[in-house]
Amino acid sequence: MALIELKNVALDRRLQALDLDLQPGELVGLIGPNGAGKSSLLNLLAGVEQGSGEILWQGQKLSSWSLETRARKIGYLPQRCQSAWALSVRDVISLGRLPWGDENLEKILCAAQQTGVEDWLDLAVDQLSGGEQARVWLARVLAGEPQLLLADEPLASLDLFYQYQILALLRRYAQGERAVLVSMHDLAIAAASCDRLCLLHQGQIQALGSPQQVLQKEHLRAVYQVEVELDLEVHPPRLAVLGPSQCP
Numbered sequence: 410m411a412l413i414e415l416k417n418v419a420l421d422r423r424l425q426a427l428d429l430d431l432q433p434g435e436l437v438g439l440i441g442p443n444g445a446g447k448s449s450l451l452n453l454l455a456g457v458e459q460g461s462g463e464i465l466w467q468g469q470k471l472s473s474w475s476l477e478t479r480a481r482k483i484g485y486l487p488q489r490c491q492s493a494w495a496l497s498v499r500d501v502i503s504l505g506r507l508p509w510g511d512e513n514l515e516k517i518l519c520a521a522q523q524t525g526v527e528d529w530l531d532l533a534v535d536q537l538s539g540g541e542q543a544r545v546w547l548a549r550v551l552a553g554e555p556q557l558l559l560a561d562e563p564l565a566s567l568d569l570f571y572q573y574q575i576l577a578l579l580r581r582y583a584q585g586e587r588a589v590l591v592s593m594h595d596l597a598i599a600a601a602s603c604d605r606l607c608l609l610h611q612g613q614i615q616a617l618g619s620p621q622q623v624l625q626k627e628h629l630r631a632v633y634q635v636e637v638e639l640d641l642e643v644h645p646p647r648l649a650v651l652g653p654s655q656c657p
């Protein structure tokens with residue numbers, strides 16, 4: 410049974426008639442151009458915004474859940490994270506334990522180690538670099554051990570080493586009863602790491618399936634208006650943008 414299933418989901422003019430499911434153990438990549446609706450969809454799943462249609466969690470309506478249950482089951486890393494106060498790294502990661510009402514030090518330390526921020530626990534988070542802060546905010550979500558992890562462009566500010574590390578971490582996280590839905594712009598990385606891809610365009614699903622099914626020249630031309638050269642058979646997959654597509 411699907412961990413989560415969207416049926417005919419819509420959000421004002423941003424998302425239309427979305428049907429999508431995530432299976433346990435899956436890492437699904439959400440791709441699409443700027444403004445396609447990726448963050449809007451993640452907001453909707455996280456409960457930050459309310460849309461229409463039905464969202465089912467293992468067959469049960471998500472709307473019937475308490476906020477506390479939802480916060481325990483679904484962890485969300487938004488695109489931009491900032492604390493209004495000068496919180497320490499430890500404080501930020503501890504926020505991930507709020508839904509559980511504890512400050513489980515073991516889980517907080519484990520999350521910090523997974524993202525490589527354990528040496529900075531007593532530092533003020535706003536004294537770290539952008540990429541370092543991004544890893545701290547991801548640790549916050551990991552500390553809550555959600556069954557569904559939603560991450561909005563978690564690789565955007567990371568260097569090459571940490572892009573690799575965090576992707577491997579998300580890959581490992583999406584096992585057993587857990588699933589991960591992650592938005593990203595790098596299609597070669599998406600092809601290399603995700604079980605399935607969901608290509609959004611103007612609030613609708615343009616293509617959904619394996620990287621081979623979704624990353625086809627025709628889909629990318631229609632959505633991004635570029636010509637690409639693709640080789641998904643090599644590891645890691647290669648994708649080069651040749652230039653803008655010709656107007657018909």
Ligand SMILES: Nc1ncnc2c1ncn2[C@@H]1O[C@H](COP(=O)(O)OP(=O)(O)OP(=O)(O)O)[C@@H](O)[C@H]1O
Binds near residue numbers: 442443444446449
């Ligand atoms: N709160 C809002 N209310 C109304 N429209 C919004 C809101 N937030 C974003 N939008 C609009 O909805 C569309 C989708 O935005 P969204 O942030 O979901 O796109 P995205 O795919 O995540 O883009 P990007 O890759 O640039 O992050 C955009 O046209 C945006 O201007």
